[in-house]
Amino acid sequence: MRFQVKAVRDAGTIEVFECDAMDAADATRQAAGRGFTVLKVARSGMFSGAGASPKFSLLLFSQELAALLEAGVPLVEALETLAEKERAAGARAVLSQLTTALREGLPFSAALARLPAVFPVLYVATVRAAERTGDLAPSITRYVEYQSRLEAVKKKVVNASIYPALLVGVGGLVSLFLLLYVVPRFSQIYQDRSADLPLFSRLLLSWGNVADAHGTLIVLASAALAAGLVAMLRSRALRARALGALWAWPAAAERLRMYQLVRFYRTTGMLLTGGIPVVTAFEMSAGVLDPRLQAALAAATRAVRQGRPIAAALEANGLTTPVATRMLAVGERSGSMGAMLDKVASFHEEELTRWIEWFSRLFEPLLMAAIGLVIGVIVVLMYMPVFELAGSLR
Numbered sequence: 001m002r003f004q005v006k007a008v009r010d011a012g013t014i015e016v017f018e019c020d021a022m023d024a025a026d027a028t029r030q031a032a033g034r035g036f037t038v039l040k041v042a043r044s045g046m047f048s049g050a051g052a053s054p055k056f057s058l059l060l061f062s063q064e065l066a067a068l069l070e071a072g073v074p075l076v077e078a079l080e081t082l083a084e085k086e087r088a089a090g091a092r093a094v095l096s097q098l099t100t101a102l103r104e105g106l107p108f109s110a111a112l113a114r115l116p117a118v119f120p121v122l123y124v125a126t127v128r129a130a131e132r133t134g135d136l137a138p139s140i141t142r143y144v145e146y147q148s149r150l151e152a153v154k155k156k157v158v159n160a161s162i163y164p165a166l167l168v169g170v171g172g173l174v175s176l177f178l179l180l181y182v183v184p185r186f187s188q189i190y191q192d193r194s195a196d197l198p199l200f201s202r203l204l205l206s207w208g209n210v211a212d213a214h215g216t217l218i219v220l221a222s223a224a225l226a227a228g229l230v231a232m233l234r235s236r237a238l239r240a241r242a243l244g245a246l247w248a249w250p251a252a253a254e255r256l257r258m259y260q261l262v263r264f265y266r267t268t269g270m271l272l273t274g275g276i277p278v279v280t281a282f283e284m285s286a287g288v289l290d291p292r293l294q295a296a297l298a299a300a301t302r303a304v305r306q307g308r309p310i311a312a313a314l315e316a317n318g319l320t321t322p323v324a325t326r327m328l329a330v331g332e333r334s335g336s337m338g339a340m341l342d343k344v345a346s347f348h349e350e351e352l353t354r355w356i357e358w359f360s361r362l363f364e365p366l367l368m369a370a371i372g373l374v375i376g377v378i379v380v381l382m383y384m385p386v387f388e389l390a391g392s393l394r
Contacts, residue, residue: 179211
């Protein structure tokens with residue numbers, strides 16, 4: 001979740017930037033850890049300029065802008081071209097403000113910094129570094145690739161969750177149909193023989209009598225419970241507690257840590273490739289890490305500032321793996337730390353992808369078997385009297 005933070009530096013300058021955080025308090029802690037005094041924290045939302053209603057697509061804007069710049073179109077003309085083709089009033093307002101700022105003589109990075117709700121700090125820093133080296137189009141392309149790779153990891157996790165969620169939903173609906181419609185009708189048929197049935201069958205048929213008498217109330221209560229569960233799942237505090245529970249589970253904590261490190265390596269590598277110093281890149285990348293790892297990054301940043309090697313500082317604070325430590329040491333000796341961080345991120349991203357695929361292939365059959373077992377038990381308990389009757393006839 002992204003938050004917009006307005007804060008004061010130690011030097012007294014006011015800055016507005018964005019960060020990824022679980023809630024406003026987490027965003028405040030991140031800013032304080034970077035040496036800011038927070039004035040205001042708010043959710044990053046849609047651009048609120050005149051007539052702005054749709055959300056501004058930063059990724060699409062970057063792809064189109066990079067294509068025009070690589071074709072030799074000047075920056076101001078490229079922005080005007082994008083504004084002419086844009087149908088959404090909000091996006092046109094953003095492009096118009098950028099064009100106006102450039103015509104006033106401001107650098108492109110300063111024009112972007114005027115719209116912190118649209119352009120995150122990482123994007124502005126990438127453009128600012130590119131202005132010094134004169135490679136604006138390649139820098140924007142690198143940012144597009146960076147965002148695309150981060151989104152690819154998220155999509156893999158989401159895609160792996162779709163089928164299990166579908167199984168749970170369908171299984172739950174089938175179970176509710178059996179419990180609320182089929183079981184009450186069986187309970188009426190077996191009402192005279194209820195004393196001769198096994199215990200669990202009697203309990204199930206007793207439930208059928210209750211459902212038959214208070215069916216409407218049970219349906220309303222089930223709907224209210226489902227709505228409550230949805231509201232709880234949308235609660236940031238509940239998601240934070242659930243994430244904390246996952247961090248407490250060693251097997252899940254290792255995968256979460258790997259995912260966090262992939263994002264950190266990818267972000268820092270992009271910043272270093274763009275010409276941003278290591279310490280500054282570490283400070284800017286802190287927002288992509290979980291608060292549990294931000295303190296470790298702050299310690300590593302202090303160690304690097306004091307002259308310690310980057311790979312050793314990260315290893316000492318638990319921000320590397322054995323493979324990453326060796327690769328980063330090589331990158332540091334060869335002077336290609338940015339490219340090496342990107343390679344490390346790709347290596348561990350492939351490892352994470354393999355684990356997600358393995359877990360999905362194992363978990364989905366187990367979940368299907370569990371749902372089938374629940375439905376099968378309900379059906380067997382309903383038909384138990386039939387089995388009893390067939391046995392007595394023989």
